[in-house]
Amino acid sequence: MSAALQATDPAPLLRAEKVGKRFGGFVALAEVDLVLRPGERLGLIGPNGSGKSTFVNCISGDFAQHDGSVTLAGAKLDGLKPHARARRGLARTFQLPQPFGSLTVLENVRVPLLFGGHAAEATERAMACLEQVELAAKATKLPRELTQVEQRRLELARAIALHPQLLIADEAMAGLSHAEVDQILALLLRLNAAGTAVIMIEHIMRAVTEFSERLIVFVAGRKIADGAPREVLAMPEVEGAYLGKQ
Amino acid sequence: MDPDLVLLLNGIVSGLLLGGLYAAAATGLAVSFGMLDIVNIAHPALMVMGAFSVVLIGTALGLDPLLVAVLQAPLFYLLGILIYGVYHHFFEKRGEEALQGLAFFFGVMFIIEVGLVMAFGPEQRFLDPPYAFITWRIGEIDLPLRMLAPALLALAALGALHLYLKRSFTGLAVAAVAQDAEALRLMAVNPVRIKRLAFGLSVALASIAGGALVVVQPVDPSSGQIFIGRVFAICIMGGMASLPGCLTAALLFGVVENVTATFYGPSWSPAVAFGWLLLVLAFRPQGLFGRMA
Amino acid sequence: MSAAGERGVEAAVGLGAPRAAPKLLAPSPHHALFWLGAVLLGAALVVGLRLIGNEYGYFAGYFILQYIVLSSAWNILGGYAGYVNFGAAGFMAAGAYTAIALRKAFGLDLLPGIVAAGFVTGLLGLGTGYLTLRLRGVFFSIATLCLAVVLQTLIVNWDYVGGSRGAYIVRPREVPPFVSYGEYMFVVMLMLAILAVGISRTVELSRLGRGLQAIRDNERAAEAVGVPTLRLKLIATTLCGVLMGVAGAPLPYYSGYLNPEAAFSLAYAVNAIAMPLIGGAGSWLGPVIGAVLLGGLQQAATVTISSALNLWIVGWMLVIFVALFPRGIIGWFRRRA
Known part of the structure; x- marks a missing residue:
């Protein structure tokens, strides 16, 4: 087959x-x-x-x-x-969410952009990713302040930021x-x-x-x-x- | 016989005896670092502390240093329990082992070393039992009791620990605690209690190794620094959590170091330890015998 | 009195570079403002000490500034990336002995000696990192722990730089624009301190710093989102090595005589860790606060108590602080704010 x-x-x-x-x-x-x-x-x-x-x-x-x-x-x-x-x-998420605990939600998403050739407009693009997963309102929160499903969405936003195929x-x-x-x-x-x-x-x-x-x-x-x-x-x-x- | 060959043979034999001692020093670490995943860099410092207390008690009471080493072990077991209690409460429980926990053990190591300097001065200390000046000879090979007796004590302690870990229920739980704390919980065994006990044992073993050390060679407060390279290199080479692996690695290490010292001078022995450590880390981090750590 | 002056540095530097909103929306770095503030402050310190006109002020100032360099260096790797370097004394001594060896061999003076020392210890950091950083972080720490012992063995056996007897450097009585040799050494270390703090701050606010923080928080996730973790760690170890060596290079010029025991002093190893952790690791200001506080305390205490007891107290402070205030003084204030 x-x-x-x-x-x-x-x-x-x-x-x-x-x-x-x-x-x-x-x-x-x-x-x-x-x-x-x-x-x-x-x-x-x-x-x-x-x-x-x-x-x-x-x-x-x-x-x-x-x-x-x-x-x-x-x-x-x-x-x-x-x-x-x-x-x-190639992007992946983990079985247990693995956020960067000391960085804010926004910074979490900026990390892949900083190292993926979008350093100059990392903040704008990161906000766009957060909007896609409806987390923009929590951009300045720390990961531990998020609910479980929000942590899952953060993980996805970080993956989306890689522009994955x-x-x-x-x-x-x-x-x-x-x-x-x-x-x-x-x-x-x-x-x-x-x-x-x-x-x-x-x-x-x-x-x-x-x-x-x-x-x-x-x-x-x-x-x-x-x-x-x-x-x-x-x-x-x-x-x-x-x-x-x- | 060729004098160089005699020198080499004697170097190998006393290297093996030295290796027995290193094995005792390193197995304590195989328990704490290998099995419990506690990076106790103060282990050699605790060993030196054991050596100093053997000198102190042995001199005061006129007892044999090796006997004192065994008798004082329970005290060091308690000290180990205390150290683990602090470590667990402030670092392990909070998940801050990596940076703060490591700094904690560094602080403990430092406090012990400087504390010994303040209490006893930086000079070397030793305690010679009567048999320290006897040497048995088998053919052309020397067997100095100064090295043989401590090596035998070290191996006995190692054997006892091995039996305990393999045969008793708590011993088996120690081996399991690093791999699957959850399974232990299901068996109604408290993993923290097991770790506390095992860490106490590792410190007790360090003190016995220290007592044996002081018979072999004089000890000063900073002796622990050289042993850091030795014991970690041996522990990693032996596959982290395996006692037989640790023993084999220690014997091998003792021989290499001693033969190097025989032919190139003893001042290079710390370099041997570090060289081995770097080579092991760079090329065989899973150890010579072990599985992937 | 110099300790008070130093505390002034840190307060004013803090004003020059607000970090009131850490890790919120990308902080604007104000790099020019920082350098201007730091240089002005340095100038004020030099003028102030000259007005006071006491050699001891330069001595104490040098002592504290040297620890600002050392603990800022440690913080780049330890505080940002979470990788513990126990080998500060080794790197420091390697820098000092590079300066001695080059002076003996080529008659090189202090400033080229500093550059060369940074080069040598940078390579040392890179090499140690390259061999061990692919493994778990503790293996790197263990390797650095042994590094100092081995370097000491090498130096003791190396007669060219004096072996265990030590080496002398004839100090000039005066260096022209400065009022005394003490002032000259102070100014050199002041420049190095400004440079070290500036580099550490630039790293923290840059992409490199973010990457290192991601590594500290979760190395596997950092790799998964495209952070080249090994490369960043190697850059950080190299930088850390360079700055530690640079801190050590002036040592023989400062004391006129250096032996292995002094160069590999336990004081460097413990202070390099205790100062950033007590001040607050992870922020460039933390090591500065820690160095000024602990360095000032030790400087004041040596008058009344023995140096061993002094170090013993530092050891206890380290243990107590990491247990009770794992985020250091800065973290404690931030949480209360």
Whole structure:
């Protein structure tokens, strides 16, 4: 199924080939292939410990070494540090929000702009990003003064400031209420409509199915399914390995 | 036999004995730094403090220094508990280990060193037990009791700690506390209590190492400075949290340092420690034997 | 009396560069105003001390200014980026001995000696950082902790610069435009202090400073949003090394004689950390406040108590301050304000 997708896709945004990671003798991720089109909305699901975060860390460069190779918009990312990948348009958020605690909300968003070639107009652009996530009113607050969902939105604003071609949202909705999940979903959809491809890693099934146009499933470090959400979720092995355990 | 070879063999043997002592000094750090993730840079200073108190008590009561080293260990255990209590309350609990916590231990190290200078003066201190002047000979190899006895005490302390960590419930909890404090909580074990106990043990071990040290060589208040490089290099080389790794690294280190001193002069031994430390950090930060730290 | 004068520096410098609204909307830096204020203040100090006409004033002033340089240097790496450098004494001594060696070898005078010392210790900082900064921060700290011991071993074994006996530098009786040699040394250190504080302030208000703060708060997130963390840390370690070496280079000229024991004095190591942390690490003004306060106190106390007791008190102050006032004096005032 994934082979078919690869063959029909002329100009992929992200291409991961045989990406794998071992810790000592433990195989956390085994030879995963993935091809993503520009502007695509991909959902990535799987039980805890199935290798989702390991995969994200391989793509983002958090692991200095892994097997296989990753290409973004035709350029090889292997060996590049996370900051170099970020500047090439690869943004990510973390499972737990990781703000710069001593900097104000505005300064948090200015940091990527200062180092991303927009130092001169960093403040204006940062305010624009904050307006996109509806945090402009809290620009002078410190991160610890924000609510949980606001911290998630700050994390997204910081990612948006990188002008990403690809955003990896790693459980960006964990712990939020129904209404808050909708807020973040709307935000991601708006961002996607503006051209950013999104990989959404999420345990909240409602959010993933609502958002994704394509779904892949990881189990025990392997990709076991790849396709349209409805078809993937109907596959017996997915139901058995993943949904059955939920 | 070739005199150079004899020199080398003797250098290796006394290096191994010295390494036994280093092992005792470094395993305390393997517990605090390796297992508990507490960067106790005051560890060597506490060791020197142990050496001074052995000299003081041993001279006053006319006791054997190694015996005093063992007897005073409970006091240092209590001191360790006190230090950990302060560290936990003001730094660990607030999540300020990195900058303020490190500065705290630096302050403790400094207070101990300058305090010793004020109390005893900057001179070297020593305490020779009667057997310090006996040397056994096996063929052409010298086994000075001055080095053999402290090394045996150090290894005994190490063995006891190893058994404790592997066999007792609390010992196993110590090994687990750094990796998964949450799991311990589920087992109704208070991780803070475990860390306090383990840190106390690490300081007690430092004091035993100090007592052993004072038999081997004279000690002055600033002796701890040279040991910082030694014990951290050994601890990191040994894979941070592994006692067998620590012992192996210490023996290896003792031999290299002692052979260097034999052939190039003892004034270069601090450079050996630092050189090793830098090489380890630059090329094998996961240690010679360990997994990724 | 000089301590009072120094406190004047810090107050007026504070006026010259308002930091009333820290980390709100991008603060306007007022760089020209700062330099003008600092230079005017320096001139006022020189004139004031000349009017008083007491050599001790220059002595005490030099002592405090040297610590302003040293603690500002420490703060660039420790305060902004959160990476602790324990090797202040080592860097300081490396600077001092560079000046001695170059004087012996080429007859270089103080000012070129300062430049060369900064170059050497900058490389030293860069090298140590390059080898250890890819790891967790504590490994860098441990390496700097050992660095001083090793440098001391090297110097003690290096007969060319006097070995353990020490080295003499013949001081001229007078340096023309200055009334005394003491005033000359004071003015040199004053310039270095203005430079060091200015650099530390410029770093804090620049993109580099923001990047370092992001590293201190969350290094992984900083990398993820495009901050080249390793490069920034290396720049900071190099700057820190340069300024520490520069603080040490005038030392042999100041005392006329230097031995390893004095050059690697524990006092430098502990003060370089205690002063910024007590004053308030993370802001350029913190180390200045800390150096003036602690330096002035130690200067006043040496008259009545031994230097060991003096240092012991500094050690206790460090421990007590980091425990009770982790943001230092500045942080304490900001919170109350």
